[in-house]
Amino acid sequence: MSVHDTTRAPEAGREAVDVDPELFAAEWEKWHQGKDARLAAEHGFLAITGLHWLSTEPQTFPGTPGTWSTGPEGVVVELDEGTELVVDGHVVRGRHLFGVIPERSGIDAVWGDTVLEVAKRGGNDIVRPRNPAHPLRADFKGTPAYEPDPRWVVTGRYETFDEPRPTTVGASVEGLQHVYDAPGRVVFRLDGQELSLTAFNGHAPGSLTLLFTDATSGVTTYAANRNLTVETPGPDGTVVLDFNRATNLPCAYTDFATCPLPPAENRLPVAVEAGERIPHERGPVD
Template structure:
């Protein structure tokens, strides 16, 4: 029995380690969010921004840039000049334009268009030392149940960006038991069909984990609604690393009344500020 248990633990830890290494590699990629150097909110007034070609503004049909003589951008693999209209961008959607080794994220958040330049040499990226975590523990992979709403509910949440709000469609709640209590967390639609993600805080928030939020991806529920909440894979959002983020805050009720001593902790860089 002891050998089997040890084998299971090793397999669990190995799977977690492979996942975490891949997550870290994506976070620290050349144009990932650690490379963001600024956050510019576009207005109706054409505006030039330090280090970026052209003058930028937001129109009824989406973001627009007017490039000056000799200025170019690479958009969808094509070199463009003059006036470039990017079209209406959906909420939480985005386009990219590049010049040299800089990528410009052109996005919409909270109903407003924005620019976020991403430079591989930005100190937040070049000085990144990895994110500390709790040691993986299979006890924090908790079985639960997805409880769907009759109809998806629009949930408005705050943001780390002052005055900004986000609206998400919540298909239901995830229910699980811990320490003799039953807990429910509002879940949003995930990145793949049927999957979910949960924004939450807990008793470690602001102590050992980032105070504003952590995020947990949940695989699509089984036919019986069964899910696994693997808090070992609770991760920080971009706001834990950069002040140029617009991350959502957890919905009301998504604060757990116990310490989730699993997943990612406060980044070294944020602790040092």
């Protein structure tokens, strides 16, 4: 049985979870280690060495082979003689057309130990080299976090909108914007207050993503954004929000990310002292 399967009456405005504290902490630790392992994977976000914006003018970039440009036919690279990439398992040389890349999609090209992420973010084509020897990855010591506490697990309800609402949000890169369809909102209680967060579709089918900030943002947690994944709502719209699993997005660690910012309405007026804290890479936190 999951530690989230049973609850008892709310205490102090929160939904208290009736669980074995040691089991709860062990499950959280396993989850947290897995999250950090994905972040620090060989070609994960911590391996990114640059964020390069493509234009119609051919350009070269540090740590990246060839000359790059984009236009009506999509992203193009012109490789020097003797240089090759592996794209979708095929070796390419000379001129290679990646084509038009859809928003929030990407193609990986392998160049020796480096993986070149060719992607589109906020309507712009980009190239991001990922090298496992990058110091940010090599020196990573894990993400600091609050101690897991069952009192930060709350039950809420998911309310769908009549139609998904196109929602424009800012990004960690100045001047960049993202547009997401918001299918609904999640309503819940904390500290005796009824609160709500606009929800976006999550990575797993049926799941939800909640981008938010709160009174800890910029103090003990990363200022720009926090992220919470919510599993598929129950038939009656019931959802479980485990704020112990509120995570940093990649922009909390590296300036080479294009992470979305929360919608304006997703600023919580309470201090959510749970989940991941400001990374060591951004400086010490008291």
